[in-house]
Amino acid sequence: MEIKYSMKKGSLIVRISGEIDHHTSEDIREKLDREFQRQNAKNIIFDFSDIQFMDSSGIGVIMGRYKNVKERGGKVGIFNVQPQIDRIFQLSGLYKIINHYHSLDEAVASLQ
Amino acid sequence: MQYQNTMTLSFISKSQNEAFARVAVAAFVSQLDPTLEEISDIKTAVSEAVTNAVIHGYENQEGIITVSCTICGNVVDITIADEGIGIEDIEQAREPLYTSKPELERSGMGFTMMETFMDEVEVESEKGKGTIVRMRKKLRSLD
Ligand SMILES: Nc1ncnc2c1ncn2[C@@H]1O[C@H](COP(=O)(O)OP(=O)(O)OP(=O)(O)O)[C@@H](O)[C@H]1O
Numbered sequence: 207m208e209i210k211y212s213m214k215k216g217s218l219i220v221r222i223s224g225e226i227d228h229h230t231s232e233d234i235r236e237k238l239d240r241e242f243q244r245q246n247a248k249n250i251i252f253d254f255s256d257i258q259f260m261d262s263s264g265i266g267v268i269m270g271r272y273k274n275v276k277e278r279g280g281k282v283g284i285f286n287v288q289p290q291i292d293r294i295f296q297l298s299g300l301y302k303i304i305n306h307y308h309s310l311d312e313a314v315a316s317l318q
Numbered sequence: 319m320q321y322q323n324t325m326t327l328s329f330i331s332k333s334q335n336e337a338f339a340r341v342a343v344a345a346f347v348s349q350l351d352p353t354l355e356e357i358s359d360i361k362t363a364v365s366e367a368v369t370n371a372v373i374h375g376y377e378n379q380e381g382i383i384t385v386s387c388t389i390c391g392n393v394v395d396i397t398i399a400d401e402g403i404g405i406e407d408i409e410q411a412r413e414p415l416y417t418s419k420p421e422l423e424r425s426g427m428g429f430t431m432m433e434t435f436m437d438e439v440e441v442e443s444e445k446g447k448g449t450i451v452r453m454r455k456k457l458r459s460l461d
């Protein structure tokens with residue numbers, strides 16, 4: 207599991223490669239929270255291009271980040287979601303609280 | 319005669335073994351030549367049940383988890399068993415969004431995912447004795 211970060215117009219862009227399960231989620235959670243603080247970001251945008259697997263632990267990670275970001279008046283966006291993970295997001299109702307975009311540019315533009 | 323095959327795995331309840339278990343079951347089932355979607359469904363369901371055994375069954379203490387998988391024709395039966403704390407109210411546990419551990423950022427979607435991605439899910443549990451989850455999926459790609 208590897209995480210790449212970049213900042214654009216107040217949004218922390220997070221690209222995780224690998225699998226999000228219970229085992230990896232603790233590390234992911236800790237790293238994301240640290241980087242979010244460090245960058246003093248407002249929003250988080252998840253680039254899901256390189257996620258090979260995600261189970262309910264991933265729902266927990268995203269809901270938890272959503273709560274933190276919301277406290278600061280920011281939003282959570284996501285793009286490039288593979289079909290299997292898209293089904294998990296639909297099922298869990300996650301798309302009701304986070305914004306689903308077609309591209310990074312669209313996400314950055316609408317969240318700024 | 320229908321084709322039959324079976325396997326059993328036992329391992330310690332370490333979180334590292336969640337990936338091991340789902341990949342091992344997927345590799346075993348792959349002899350049926352399932353679609354990518356079917357494999358993905360099975361991996362997700364196994365991951366949910368094994369993770370529940372680690373987090374809830376054994377509450378992150380050490381215990382043994384047993385996963386078995388049986389193939390009969392195009393039907394896959396998977397059993398995940400632990401000898402942990404057990405579930406008092408199974409009906410409540412299976413409700414979408416119910417979790418006994420919200421402080422760990424659990425979403426309460428595990429059983430709902432198993433039910434969505436598999437055809438049948440049965441839960442047998444006794445407080446203090448452990449939990450057995452039985453799941454079945456028919457691989458339609460082979461019809
Ligand atoms: N093997 C088990 N042993 C003991 N309790 C269990 C077991 N599996 C599930 N449970 C109980 O059932 C509840 C619901 O399980 P479910 O997988 O649906 O949600 P969760 O694990 O709490 O959250 P999520 O799976 O979304 O991370 C758990 O919170 C727990 O109380």
Ligand SMILES: [Mg+2]
Pocket residue numbers: 262366369370427428429
């Ligand atoms: Mg669970």
